[in-house]
Amino acid sequence: MRSFPGPALAIVDQLRAAAEREPERAIAFQGSPGANSHRAATEARPDALPLPCFSFEDALEAVKDGRAGQAIIPIENSQHGRVADIHFLLPESGLSIVGEYFMPIHHALMGLGKGPFEAAYSHPQALGQSRLFLRERGIVPLSHADTAGAAAFVSEKGDPTLAAIAPAIAAELYGLEIAETHVEDSEDNMTRFVILAGEPLPPGELAGADAITTFIFEVKNIPAALYKALGGFATNGVNMTKLESYQEGASFSASKFYADIMGAPGDPAVDRALEECAFHSKELRVLGTYSQGRARG
Secondary structure, eight states: TTOOOOOHHHHHHHHHHHHHGGGGGGEEESSSTTTTHHHHHHSSSSSSSSEEEEEEEEHHHHHTTTTTSSEEEEEEEETTEEEOOOOHHHHTTTTTEEEEEEEOOEEEESSSSSSSOSEEEEHHHHHHHTTTHHHTTOEEEOOSHHHHHHHHHHHHHTTTEEEEEEOOHHHHHTTTTTEEEOOOOOTTTTTEEEEEESSSGGGGTTTTSSSSEEEEEEEETTHHHHHHHHHEEEEEEEEOEEEEEEEOOOSSSOOEEEEEESSSSTTTHHHEEHHHHHHHHEEEEEEEEESSSSSSO
């Protein structure tokens, strides 16, 4: 917790103290107060107590050790792709996905004045989402742990040639001046967050809801393994909305996959499709079934 920039520490301590009094209401997020994940936590769970954590691993650990009832993690952005390596983080954590939240993302350029600025600090995702904006102005992008933390860092450094790219509220929190708003390169910039808890949702809570099931699987290292593993989703009419490959270790012998499908275990079509996928895989693990935060298709 003490790794946050100085200007953020007082707010971090205040939020942490509130969460400590009612940990079951706490929702952990990665970043300094004022970060996009902070906003997502308060919007997705308005009655929860936001608990800032320095890293994604710290946020998940807060749920595991009982300091928070849930955590919220950004996993993908419409402009810049994958945010958190949920494929690695979630299986190791033992937590389950219990919800998702889609949030439009808007960034502001801020500093001790209105520029000109030589460099701008922010999270790599925000820098990537504002790549053209920065290049057109000749501002050097510099990586920081999170967006609001970058604003706190710029405030602490006291250098008028440095800026931060962060949510507009960060300027108010850390005494900075907004030079430009909506600096993201695309107007429809959107980030998908997942909400994690220690236990999966009871099936009854999803009755009648449009559900998403997230799982990971590792194909056998044989010809047409992926084709066979995925065939059951087509033959059973189960829509797959996301499929990403990734590697673990240095062998490069077989890929693992992260997938989202529409539907929930208990539905005969979903059960048959997952059973067929598991038959053609070395391993299949469901990471969670939860209500759609946004309609697919």
